[in-house]
Amino acid sequence: MEGIINFHHDLMFFLIIVTVFVCWLLFRVITLFDEKKNPIPATFVHGATIEIIWTTIPALILLTVAVPSFALLYSMDEIIDPIITLKVIGSQWYWSYEYSDNLEFADEPLIFDSYMVQENDLEIGQFRLLEVDNRIVVPTNSHIRVLITASDVLHSWAVPSLGVKLDACPGRLNQTSMY
Structure with a gap:
């Protein structure tokens, strides 16, 4: 039970960080890219750097969550000699x-x-x-x-x-x- 509680606390840390970042990003997009402030928007075909960043960071977060998750999953299915x-x-x-x-x-x-x-x-x-x-x-x-x-x-x-x-x-x- 202690492992489940600790995993929950670790997972909530990542959840809060991701939620705050997404809300901040959404707020910045709404305020910076308003039609009144930017009547003629710039056109971007692709950006290799940003695409690498938004692919690797979520993958690293998922790996950081998956490793303790699988360790907890296998430890809960551990066969112990019961009394x-x-x-x-x-x-x-x-x-x-x-x-x-x-x-x-x-x-x-x-x-x-x-x-x-x-x-x-x-x-x-x-x-x-x-x-x-x-x-x-x-x-x-x-x-x-x-x-x-x-x-x-x-x-x-x-x-x-x-x-x-x-x-x-x-x-x-x-x-x-x-x-």
């Missing part, structure tokens, strides 16, 4: 979870469903449409692999505080890791 694997199956109106790595402590995997708490059952301080009856519990400071799919329709599973958001698609198994 636990959480299987998530999205169904209409509930999620199913499976901890299959606890077979050394139990004979079968831990499987449970998590339903949304009805509005009339909410306690004070709980959020409507966000509270569930069975929450998942994962260890802290350890690598966790999440495998997600759906049984019926498209779903979106997210843990915003960890910067994780995955789409659950029927017939497709998506994977990510959390720390």
Whole structure:
């Protein structure tokens, strides 16, 4: 998540610089090339220097953005030996979870469903449409692999505080890791 935030800040720097430059250039063109100030405009066939400049500078900016972008993309897809694997199956109106790595402590995997708490059952301080009856519990400071799919329709599973958001698609198994 920290890498995504740092990349966003770097990208915003370039975005602000380009936006300010384009606005300044647009203002200069509007003020300098007014019909009243320049009734007979000059004709230019081509300018090799300016064409090289407006081709190389955007290319350099794109390369400067692309290199950290690809590094971040590949680091997010890095395979790390997880301490636990959480299987998530999205169904209409509930999620199913499976901890299959606890077979050394139990004979079968831990499987449970998590339903949304009805509005009339909410306690004070709980959020409507966000509270569930069975929450998942994962260890802290350890690598966790999440495998997600759906049984019926498209779903979106997210843990915003960890910067994780995955789409659950029927017939497709998506994977990510959390720390």
